[in-house]
Amino acid sequence: MRELTGGTEKVAVDGDNVREAIRALESLYPNLAGLLIQNDQLGKGIAVAVDGRIVRRGLYEPLRSDSEIHFIPALGAG
């Protein structure tokens, strides 16, 4: 992911939910949003953690003004 952000690890953007935050990233890193959102849902193999919890509402997870978002591999289990 750092390759797509030119090495930047942390980015601050505005958004009321994860989808809006990704859209805000689009203007900064045009290639990133297309990978994070595919077919109107999180991209294949991707999960999202908001404020330390892997969340179920994905793109629609609400954000606070100080929320921290991490895009991580979907983990699965047995």
Place this chain on the structure above:
Amino acid sequence: MNDYVIPEKLRVVGTTPIRPDGHDKVTGRAKFGDDFHLPSMLHGKVLRSPHAHARIKSIDTSHAEAFPGVHAVVTAADFPKITSNVIDAGEAGQIDMQDVADNCIAREKVFYDGHAVAAVAADNAHIAEEAANLIQVDYELLDPVMDVRSAMADNAPVLHDDFLPGAFLAPTEKALPNASKLELAMGDVSTGFDEADIVIEREFTTETVHQGYIETHIVTAQWGANGMVTVWTTTQGQFAIRDQLALVLELPMSAITVIPLEIGGGFGGKDSIYIDPLAVVLSKQSGRPVKMVMNRAETLRATGPSSGTYIKARLGAKTDGTLVAAEFHGAYEAGAYSGGPVAPGVSTALTRYNIPNVKIEGYDVLVNKPKMKPYRAPGATPSNFAIETMIDELCRELKLDPVEFRLRNALTTGDRLVLGFPCPEIGGVEILKAVQNHAHYQSDIGGPHRGRGLAYGFWFGAGLPSSADLMVNSDGTVQLCSGSPDMSGTRITLAMQAAEALGIEPSDIFPSVGDTTSVGYSFQTVASRTTFATGIAVYQAAQDILAQMAERAALIWQIATDNILIDCGRFLNETNIQQCFTFKELAGKLDGTGGPIAARALASPEGVGFQITAHLVDLAVDPETGKIDILRYTAFQDAGKAVHPDFVEGQIQGGTVQGIGWALNEEYFYDEAGHLKNTSLLDYRMPTILDVPNIEAVILETPNPGHPYGVRGVGEVPIVPPAAAIANALYDAAGIRMNTLPMTPAKILDKLNSVTH
């Protein structure tokens, strides 16, 4: 999402009542897959590919169709080409349903020895098998590729021309012809290794292993005259089977009822369809119910094993034992279709240590083996084997105590994970201190050729959707129905949570597992999630029941509901302390106050408590044969709160034994043409009770604030550290470092001889 306030004292949770399904299981009355029969039922058998990689040029079923006693024959041509092929599996990611369908019955190519090509339904299984063998398949043989490094090499045979990588944030072009790639990083490894006083780099290989459930895959399907389909099957998730059947057969989900029977083991391998759609279509064509039973050879050849791997890792530490940098490269077999356990495997490789500079690469590699399926903490055992043996090596190089070394580097609450976010409450330090203070760690190992090894392990676990129904009967008993198949005593652990919440005895709760028409949607019993996530659904339904019952008490006493105090199964009138109903008394008054009470809750909890464990093992190695005997084994694990400590102990012991098998014996043997050679449990050698000592389970409890009673999942992490712990003990005993699994007597003897000579 808010954290729960966990009660300091619990009345039911933490006790050990008898499980309600126990008697039927030990007396043979419980209904497993093969116990199920229907009138006029046919029996199905599958024709499987004898080749590991081939193009299907033609299939002639005419002789089979003409065989006396045969009622239906199906090939891939009888199944729809799927139009909507990707489904969301929550935290598990997304599943390509065309791959799932093609894995059930090969469409244009066969991708592994044992891949289903056609199926027959006949009056009995013998006729079906004989007729299946009359089906003529013309194959164009292709070169197989059987291990990850060969599959990633230049000019490797390509399995899927149209393969699109399922990589995490990979560009849309292929990473390699047969592989997807994911990367994780934090800090700067280059700087980190520059700061290190000692750096070691090692390579490891592990072989393909099977989940080894004793009951094979068994299904009975009936296509009704009205087009409604009923399926009785042994599964970890009735809703998953229903949804997958609906998608591969292009049927409405509501047209399919899946009834889960008891399950004789799954461990991750019974979370998806194999013979199920074949039985359904055979039933449709024959007009009769069809039962299909996979034998052991079919199960080993064609159902989900877990990945063989190639791992290369590098660790850097200061002389005081502080880890400063780590690189991890893990290539995991995906099998015939992409989507193996690479993500959890590499994500857990280092997660239990607080290392500032980390770089991780994972590859999901297509090979001509069955589609890899989850197996108890999928992917974590090989990566733990690599890292924990390297940690042991660092401890010896730096002359540091292995517990002290791990304590110095242990991940603690709030530390950043390699996934980026801060670690939730975790009791790793407590686990390591428990090891340090345990009599086993302080005891003398005694005797020649004996050694002691330690390994430390981690697993994430998951939440995901669960449902639960509660209904109060007029005698005060309560029916509990969940959508979670019971693999490990979860009927009673759910009943105990209901009893705790309702303030009644667990013997007054009657738990059951519902079919897909009788209970709300639930994700599979996987990911150590049922006691945690379905437990939360039960808790929420119980709160609803209590609220409804409080309304009834208020109605009877003609007071406001706010004046009802609920205290441990009693409903009290705050305005008149003389007035009180027990749960049973109030249940008896429901009929006259508005009728029975029921509640349903659907929960999808996010407050997952991570699993952390340490395993300590003593062993003896015979220098003449290379055989290892496990002498003493202690497993320390944080359960958050052990709802039923006996079953937590059982999970720890079961997972440990599977890990011992992975460490010492279990592996798939393929010949050069890709034929699986050990297709029985005689040749696929799992540990028996004679191979392992009593495994002492030490249960610690660092509560998970994401659960009302502090529960964490416990089922998966016990399989993670055994291989590394045994390898470290072997080094202690004999001075040899094993970098391959399984550590068979032959390999150990070779290594001993190479050191001696």
